[in-house]
Amino acid sequence: MAYESSSYGGGYDDSYEERPELRYGRDAEQQEPDYDTNFVPDAVQSFVVYLYRYIREKNVYEILQMYELNFQKLSERMFKQSPWPAAEAIAPYVDNDHVFCLLYRELWFRHVYARLTPTITQRMDSWDNYCSLFQIILHGNVNMQLPNQWLWDMIDEFIYQFQSFCQYRAKLKTKTEQELALLREYADVWNVYGVLNYLQALIEKSNIIQILEDDKDGGTNFTAQNGYDFQGGGSNVLKVLGYFSIVGLLRVHCLLGDYYCGLKCLLPIDIHQPGVYSNVVGCQITTVYYYVFANLMLRRYVEAIKACNQILLIIHKTKQDHQASSQFQQILKKNEQLYALLAICLSLCPQGKLVDETVNSQLREKQGEKMLRMQRNDEAVFDELFSFACPKFITPSPPNYDELVNYNQDAYRLQLKLFLSEVRQQQLLSSIRSYLKLYSAIPISKLASFMDVDEPTLRLYEVCVVKFAGWKVSSS
Amino acid sequence: MQRDRLVATPERDVAPQYTMEQIVAVNPYNPDILPDLEAYVHEQVNHQTYSLDTNLCLLRLYQFEPSRMNIQIVARILVKALMALPAPDFNLCMFLIPEKLQMEEPFLTLITLAHFLETARFRDFWDEAERNRQILEVVPGFEQAIQRFALHVLSLSYQRLPRLVLAEAINMEGLSLDKFLEHQVVNNGWSVEKAPGGGQIIGLPANEHNYPELKKNIADSIPLEHVSKLFPVLT
Numbered sequence: 001m002a003y004e005s006s007s008y009g010g011g012y013d014d015s016y017e018e019r020p021e022l023r024y025g026r027d028a029e030q031q032e033p034d035y036d037t038n039f040v041p042d043a044v045q046s047f048v049v050y051l052y053r054y055i056r057e058k059n060v061y062e063i064l065q066m067y068e069l070n071f072q073k074l075s076e077r078m079f080k081q082s083p084w085p086a087a088e089a090i091a092p093y094v095d096n097d098h099v100f101c102l103l104y105r106e107l108w109f110r111h112v113y114a115r116l117t118p119t120i121t122q123r124m125d126s127w128d129n130y131c132s133l134f135q136i137i138l139h140g141n142v143n144m145q146l147p148n149q150w151l152w153d154m155i156d157e158f159i160y161q162f163q164s165f166c167q168y169r170a171k172l173k174t175k176t177e178q179e180l181a182l183l184r185e186y187a188d189v190w191n192v193y194g195v196l197n198y199l200q201a202l203i204e205k206s207n208i209i210q211i212l213e214d215d216k217d218g219g220t221n222f223t224a225q226n227g228y229d230f231q232g233g234g235s236n237v238l239k240v241l242g243y244f245s246i247v248g249l250l251r252v253h254c255l256l257g258d259y260y261c262g263l264k265c266l267l268p269i270d271i272h273q274p275g276v277y278s279n280v281v282g283c284q285i286t287t288v289y290y291y292v293f294a295n296l297m298l299r300r301y302v303e304a305i306k307a308c309n310q311i312l313l314i315i316h317k318t319k320q321d322h323q324a325s326s327q328f329q330q331i332l333k334k335n336e337q338l339y340a341l342l343a344i345c346l347s348l349c350p351q352g353k354l355v356d357e358t359v360n361s362q363l364r365e366k367q368g369e370k371m372l373r374m375q376r377n378d379e380a381v382f383d384e385l386f387s388f389a390c391p392k393f394i395t396p397s398p399p400n401y402d403e404l405v406n407y408n409q410d411a412y413r414l415q416l417k418l419f420l421s422e423v424r425q426q427q428l429l430s431s432i433r434s435y436l437k438l439y440s441a442i443p444i445s446k447l448a449s450f451m452d453v454d455e456p457t458l459r460l461y462e463v464c465v466v467k468f469a470g471w472k473v474s475s476s
Numbered sequence: 477m478q479r480d481r482l483v484a485t486p487e488r489d490v491a492p493q494y495t496m497e498q499i500v501a502v503n504p505y506n507p508d509i510l511p512d513l514e515a516y517v518h519e520q521v522n523h524q525t526y527s528l529d530t531n532l533c534l535l536r537l538y539q540f541e542p543s544r545m546n547i548q549i550v551a552r553i554l555v556k557a558l559m560a561l562p563a564p565d566f567n568l569c570m571f572l573i574p575e576k577l578q579m580e581e582p583f584l585t586l587i588t589l590a591h592f593l594e595t596a597r598f599r600d601f602w603d604e605a606e607r608n609r610q611i612l613e614v615v616p617g618f619e620q621a622i623q624r625f626a627l628h629v630l631s632l633s634y635q636r637l638p639r640l641v642l643a644e645a646i647n648m649e650g651l652s653l654d655k656f657l658e659h660q661v662v663n664n665g666w667s668v669e670k671a672p673g674g675g676q677i678i679g680l681p682a683n684e685h686n687y688p689e690l691k692k693n694i695a696d697s698i699p700l701e702h703v704s705k706l707f708p709v710l711t
Contacts, residue, residue, distance in 0.1 A: 192540050196505040257571035258536055260528075297571070298564065396540050414575040418567070425595065456641045 035082040038089045043074055045093050048104065052094040055103075055144055060228065064147040072326050075111055083116065084108050099142055102133040110157050113164070120179050123165055127189045130158055134198050138205050143235045148227055148276065151237065152283045155244040158195070159251055165190040166394035170408035172401065180401055192396035196252060199245040206242025212268045227276045243269075243276055247287045250294070255394050257415055259294035266291065271307065281318065282327050285311060285334045292341055293391065297415070299422065301349035308342040312359045336366070340389035343367035344382065347374035348426055382423045386416060500533045510537050510544060517549050517556075524617045526556055528565050535572040542574070550577075552615060554586045558593065559621035562628065566590045582611045598626055602647040623647070632685040639676040 047070055054062040075084075087105045094100045109126040112118050118126070136142055169183060169190075188194065203209065214220045227240040246269055253262030269277055271291055278284045288311040295304035315335050322328050342363060346352070355363070363371075373381045393411035494502075496516045499509060513534035520526055531553045538545040550573065557565035570578070570587075577583060585608045592601035601622070605612055612618050626645040630637060643649045648656055657678065660666040667679035680686060 193505055193507065200505060256536065256539060258532065259571065260568045261532060261536070298568075397542050410575065414578075415571065417575065418570055422567075425591075456637075456644075 037083055037086040040085045040089050040093070041078060043078065044085055044090065047071070047074060048090045048093050048100075052097065052100055055100065055146070058145040058233075060145050060147055064149060067147060067150050068325070071107065075115070079111065080115065083112050099133075099136060099144075102129060102136065105129045106133060106154060106157070109161075110153075113157070113161065118164075120168075120182055123161070123168065124182070124186060124189045126161055127165075130161075130198070131194075134202065137238055137241060138201055140205075140238070142237050145228060145230075145236050146240075148236075148240055148280050149282075151240045152244050152280045155199075155241065155248045156282065156286065158198075159248055159255075162190050162192075162195045162252075163255060163392055163394055166396065167392065167408045170395055170399050170410070171406045172399060172404045173406050175404070183398070184401055187398060192256075196249070199248045199252065202238070202242045202245040203249070204242075206238045208239055208242035208246065209268045211239065212243075223275050226279055240276070244283065247277065247283060247290075250290050251286065251391075254290045254294055255391055255411075256396060257393060257411065259297045262290065263294050263298075272310075281322060281325075281331065285315065285331060289334055289338060290391070292338065292345075293389075296341060296345055297419065301345045302351055302354065304345045305342065305349070305351055305354050308338055308345065309355050309359050312338055312342065312362070313356055316358055316362070337389040339363055339366050340385040343371050343374070344385050344389070347371055347382075348423065377427050379420060379423065382420060383416065386419055387412075390415065496530045497527060500530050504533050504536075507537060507541065510534065510541075513537065514546060514549050517552055520556060521552055521615050526560060528557075528560070528563075528568070531556065532568060532572070535569055539572055539574075545577075547577075547582075551582050551586065551611065554583070555612060555615045555618060558586070558590055559615070559618055561593055561622075561625040582608070585611060593622070593625065596629055598645040598647075602644075619647070631680050631683060634680055635682065635686045636677050636679050638671065639678060642678055 047066065051063065051066045054066065084107070087101045087108060090104060091097075091101055094104075106126075106129060109118070109122065109129065112122055172180075175183075211220050211222050215223050222239065222243075227243060228236050229239075246265060249265035250262045253259070253265060266287070269275060269287070271277070271288055277287050288307055292304045292307050292311070295301075295307065312335070315331065315338075319331065319335075322331055325331075339362065342355070342359070343366075346355070346363075352360070367385075370381050370385060374385075390412065393415055395407055395411045399407045496512065499512070503509070513530055516527070516530055517534065520531075535550070535553065538550065554566060554569055557569050560566075567590075573583070578587065585604070589601060589604055589608075592598070592604060605622075623646040630642065630645055634641075639653075643653055646653075646656075657666065657668055661668060665681040669677045669679065671677045
């Protein structure tokens with residue numbers, strides 16, 4: 001699963017990418033690496049030979065073992081600070097199989113992103129690799145059964161690298177002349193149209209939306225077979241990539257601030273039911289996280305709270321199963337972010353009854369003090385929690401390369417600003433709420449005089465903010 | 477290294493009989509539809525129609541290619557979004573408009589107007605709207621739409637209200653307000669009584685919001701599409 005630099009610090013902190021040793025590393029792009037990517041150690045040779053064989057045999061179980069366990073083990077043992085051998089170097093061991101090499105290269109780049117810092121050339125080459133891989137899959141020329149975990153990780157990583165590229169591209173201050181030239185020249189690389197259209201194409205070509213519809217009446221058994229196609233001897237790759245692309249679109253739209261469209265894209269998947277998405281832990285957490293966040297920004301607080309509660313319970317119950325997994329850190333991180341989002345939602349819209357006792361006690365432990373401060377309208381806490389829990393928003397358009405400033409925080413600042421203005425609008429409401437707590441039956445005229453506004457204003461305000469802000473007042 | 481690989485856009489033949497909504501549903505990530513979406517905004521303005529999905533799609537395309545952004549059109553989209561209240565369309569649009577732009581006119585004014593409406597400060601709203609007529613009068617039907625929204629808000633919180641409150645909320649007084657009240661009494665079940673200290677008390681039809689005992693929504697002075705727009709926001 002993708003590693004995000006925000007794992008290494010609280011808040012919207014991307015200073016990890018600016019650490020001094022990297023700065024020199026980027027400038028010296030032409031420096032000779034001290035590893036030989038043409039050398040194939042025996043362990044790697046063995047790895048690719050077996051993986052290739054299992055893929056040809058459609059042995060999904062073994063493929064998953066190799067993908068989940070062996071790849072991580074070898075990376076940890078032999079490639080902690082260096083890339084795997086180049087695809088060209090291993091190709092002879094796998095009959096120079098074109099598709100296998102594309103898949104291998106996708107793992108190769110993923111490893112670079114996770115353990116090293118990709119150079120601009122590597123970023124661009126990775127884009128090319130995804131294009132080739134998706135083109136081949138879209139043209140129906142891939143006849144494989146790959147584990148859902150792998151297919152999810154592919155979509156997840158594709159979007160992560162897009163996000164990373166937008167961030168990278170928008171930080172112009174430390175760019176070399178060579179980097180700027182490349183960015184200017186290859187404007188189509190990681191182009192937002194390309195990313196969205198690939199996801200859309202996977203959805204359409206796989207016909208996944210119709211399949212999910214048919215699933216409901218038992219017309220197909222996509223969900224029942226967890227996306228696999230064992231009877232037909234066919235391929236699950238296009239269908240399942242199409243399925244995960246639905247979540248992909250939700251995520252990309254959220255990164256662009258387009259929450260309404262994001263949720264619309266997610267409609268074919270019902271997150272209140274189990275499905276293929278809930279059988280891949282990373283997918284389930286990601287899906288619900290973006291669902292919660294989108295609902296929060298759309299002020300649908302009750303919906304956000306319910307979904308938050310549901311996923312936090314699931315994480316609580318299943319966390320231990322994933323301790324050995326490469327994704328464990330990410331799961332923990334998302335867990336903390338979801339608690340932060342829950343704290344925000346409950347502070348804006350107190351609906352304690354919707355929260356399970358297990359979740360509630362964890363919440364009080366992690367965020368109890370912050371929630372008290374939010375209830376007292378401490379805007380700094382809203383800011384802090386939002387910044388910690390929000391996705392890494394992106395500006396989809398290329399920056400002005402002539403102005404060497406850093407634009408990478410612009411998108412985040414806008415979303416934060418809009419969120420905080422919504423919080424402020426709720427402040428009067430929280431005063432009403434606290435008065436209502438003290439007085440069980442208060443004539444509105446008395447309340448108005450306490451709050452030093454005239455009665456009509458208070459009445460209308462109560463309607464607008466309470467009734468339109470997705471929050472039901474429990475008393476009349 | 478295939479640097480010249482173009483962005484993958486699925487082949488489409490956009491037949492002229494598709495509506496803009498259909499096009500946006502099927503092929504939204506397509507820079508070629510931008511001019512059509514802009515033309516469609518003008519059509520919405522001129523024919524007093526409205527389409528959230530196509531307008532959001534256009535704002536998204538502007539986000540992808542800021543050099544093609546047309547400020548006039550964005551302003552019109554925002555005015556149309558205000559007219560859609562109580563739907564949260566205005567806020568949806570704001571998420572897609574760059575911060576720098578939001579700090580300039582006419583966006584600053586539109587944001588202020590939206591804020592007044594969302595906090596039911598109708599008096600302030602109409603004053604500010606009057607000061608900025610030029611932004612608003614390019615969109616026919618604006619005043620009527622806001623009046624509809626104001627009535628909607630009033631009907632949720634009042635069974636009986638002073639004439640003055642009504643007048644302030646819908647920016648009507650004197651003879652035109654008298655005429656309006658007459659129409660509402662005859663057609664929509666309103667009532668008008670004399671208040672003890674002078675002036676008038678308007679009685680609004682009962683609905684489940686202003687008359688909690690009632691389970692069913694009886695009031696029909698509110699068009700159905702306004703009530704249904706409320707549903708996604710209420711939970």
